Amino acid sequence: KAEDGSHAWLRYAPVPNPNGYRSLPSTIVALNSSKSSPVYTAGQELQKGIKGIFGKSLSINDTGKGPSSVVVGTAEAYKKNYGEFDEADALDEDGFFLSIEERRVRIIGQNQRAALYGAFEYLSRLAQANFSLVSYVSNPHAPIRWVNEWDNLDGSIERGYAGPSIFFRDGYVMENVTRAAEYARLLASIRVNGIVINNVNANAALLNERNIAGLGRLADAFRPYGVQLGISLNFASPQDFGGLPTFDPLDPTVDVWWANVTNKIYSRVSDFAGFLVKANSEGQPGPLTYNRTLADGANMFARALKPHGGIVMFRAFVYDHHLTPSNWKNDRANAAVEFFKDLDGKFDDNVVVQIKYGPIDFQVREPPSPLFSALRKTNTAIELQVTQEYLGHQDHLVYLAPMWKEILEFDLRVDNRPSKVKDIISSARFNRPLGGSAAVVNVGTNTTWLGSHLAMSNLYAYGILAWNPAAQAEDIIRDWIRLTFGFNRQVLDTVTEMSMKSWPAYENYSGNLGVQTLTDILYTHYGPNPASQDNNGWGQWTRADSVSIGMDRTVKNGTGNAGQYPPEIAMMFENIETTPDNLLLWFHHVPYTQRLKSGKTVIQHFYDAHYEGAATAQTFVTMWESLKGKIDEQRYDEVLFEQVYQAGHALVWRDSINQFYYNMSGIPDQAKRVGNH
Ligand code: GCU
Incomplete structure (x- = not known):
């Protein structure tokens, strides 16, 4: 059947062996749910989801003590109807308790929307054919x-x-x-x-x-x-x-x-x-x-x-x-x-x-903003971008969770802690x-919400x-694939592999070594335009000339930006030897012949990485084609179209960037692919 992507990961598609789940409750109890409250929504959603996944219609009541029910409600409503429960004290704001037993499911939210979150969690498990009996509290990391x-x-x-x-x-x-x-x-x-x-x-x-x-x-x-x-x-x-x-x-x-x-x-x-x-x-x-x-x-x-x-x-x-x-x-x-x-x-x-x-601005690789370490008496939030402004719009598959994880897990060592x-x-x-x-x-x-089926993994993540x-990042994408495309093992493994390779590939064929994305920054923020990265008022610069490239952000000789980080991190970025290769040109201005930790020169790394990244993008097409017949035709065709496009555009990227830096530096590619051979 054709699927247009409008349900995203909430398809509630039938699971392969619905009878494997013996203990499906027979009624839904949505406690004290006035119409259009989140608990009411939770009841509706459970009904719809269970119908879709198991083909079974359950009725919804707003009270009930039947043994075989899925009960959803706030902690307050639950206590009123059923008495105290042990996990109540463990619930933070927006947190929920989910307990799946043989004949009883309890979904209890600290507040109304938390109950709805719990209902979605339960349905996500069912939709992934995960029928294990569990009992846990889930609280948000931040409000x-x-x-x-x-x-x-x-x-x-x-x-x-x-x-x-x-x-x-x-x-x-x-x-x-x-x-x-x-x-x-x-x-x-x-x-x-x-x-x-x-x-x-x-x-x-x-x-x-x-x-x-x-x-x-x-x-x-x-x-x-x-x-x-x-x-x-x-x-x-x-x-x-x-x-x-x-x-x-x-x-x-x-x-x-x-x-x-x-x-x-x-x-x-x-x-x-x-x-x-x-x-x-x-x-x-x-x-x-x-x-x-x-x-x-x-x-x-x-x-x-x-x-x-x-x-x-x-x-x-x-x-x-x-x-x-x-x-x-x-x-x-x-x-x-x-x-x-x-x-x-x-x-x-x-x-x-x-x-x-x-x-700077949503580039393919940046260190975390030093401002996170400078504000200690101020509430802060991180701003991420799901829309792929500098990252190929939604024409390129770039699964962003691995990039976000690097930022979120980065240890800024404030006060050496x-x-x-x-x-x-x-x-x-x-x-x-x-x-x-x-x-x-x-x-x-x-209908796909973001203009591409695969880009929706970023919103989910x-x-x-x-x-x-x-x-x-990999667990998240696997859940998303099961919810979005079903249970075929090959689909699961293939889309996981494509997704996990996609950010490194994009980085390789756009701007690597921390030089920024190298996309057009003057108008579209799309497609290669390394020349636009200098001599603009926007301050997105690479400082590339005929012998050297990179922003000198050191304290000793450059803009001092490295010194905005706490001392341990500042020291790491101040020195070329301790700066990771993938941020080398973010913090240092070096000759094209500078050796990386890999032993390659900067320019040879550019050439090689652009070939590698573009080659990876070609494999996405064949990988996707291997899934023909395993995914509904509409989404199969639409994604194939995107992948073929990306593969072609990756070659444009590769050749534009490599030729640009070859023209700039005059240094030949050791593998003789770039330049006038
Ligand atoms: C980028 C983006 C703008 C946006 C700005 C912002 O520069 O290109 O469109 O307005 O960020 O985040 O405010």
Whole structure:
């Protein structure tokens, strides 16, 4: 049967041997579930899932003591109906208890949405034909697990590759929110609890009456899934939209204006999550316009949100995009720490500084942003990108969990103590109560959500890692494959292998050794354009000339960026010998003939890696072709089309990059593939 991908990993396809599961409960009990509450949704979802997976229709009751039931509800409701249970004390906010016994299943959430998470977990096990009897508590790593959508009011999406917006059209929130609700369902199944629906380059017209009513509609559509709505704000709204003479964050009339707008939103959306703010970045207005600090700016929103319990996600992506390349000391990578370090401790409690994972901008390989180690008295969250802005849009398969894991597991050694990024964004390291993750997803109206079936593994992995960063990239992809494509062993192994090889392959045929992605950075962020990486005001530079390449970010001779890391890490990056090869050109400017730890020269590594990476991309086609007949035809054909495209484009990448550096350096390829032979 044809499958268009719209159900993503929630297909509830029949399992091969349904009778193997003898103890399937005979009724569903959804406790105290008022219509459109997450527990109600959980009941519906269990009914639908069990019907799909086992072909068995179960009835839903809202109370019941029958022995053969699956009971879902909040801890409070459970206790009222069945009495105390031991695991109650182990539940954190949004956490759930799942217990699968022979004739009884209990799914108990610390709150409503937690019960829904537990129901999705149970269904995920069933859909993967995992029928083992288990009993465990699962708590989130951090409270903030959001997605950001860069949708514009006109329906276009900045850096979106899957068609127009599912939220906006012609300047307004859409009337029909069906697809928005379906998206919330997908997100709830991976325990995402917030959606910021509009572009960080925000349009103040979102705050007009008609759009605030629209926000209400969207929030109503998200609420049954326990997903809260948030919006991006334009800092200059009081002036541009409100007609005030100023947007100075310390002007009392501005404060009052924001308080009014915020109250208006809450009167329509009582569980509104909060604001996301991009200020003083890439031409956006902000507090610096009035010589106020970024903290002054963030706290202004925090004050307006405080009475309602909302939070401000204030982005650390602040930099000057008119940097002069001729100055060897200039470095965009230094900007975040320079702007924020003196503000540590000056942000209100309901402000979270949202930090892109690396110091530049979603490149194929970056070290973690040093800002994670500089803010100890500030709530922080990491910003990841599911939409493949610099990583081949969704035309290239690049499974990102391994890359995110490297960042999350990176130990920054703050005060010479274990300080993994994942523990900094949770309360574990600095004891900050708020924190977590945000991912820029940019789904669109394309039935596959992201414009590619395989790209959906990244959205799935994002949710899993936001909940539990200790999860392994390979385990995540295996679960996703079983849920997405079923049980064929060859499909499982093949798609796992393709996915696990995909990030290294993309790195190999785009920008390796930490030189950045080498894609066009002036307009499209797509396809090879190494020449665009220098002499631009954006500060994304490689400093390639005829003899040498790389950014010198050392303290002794360069931009000093290495010194922004805590001492142990700074020392590692300061020295060529201790800098890992894959970040060599991020931190050092070296001759093309510099030897790597492998013994190869930098230039020969470039040539070889580009051939290797492009060759790997060719194998994805044959690997996928080996699955013909083992996957429904529609998805088989659509993925094949993508893989053939990627294989071709990988060759374009290989030859463009290699020829460019050959022309630049004049150094021949030892294997005689590159150049004028
Ligand atoms: C990148 C991206 C922009 C985006 C910006 C941001 O530079 O290309 O489209 O607005 O990041 O994250 O704010």
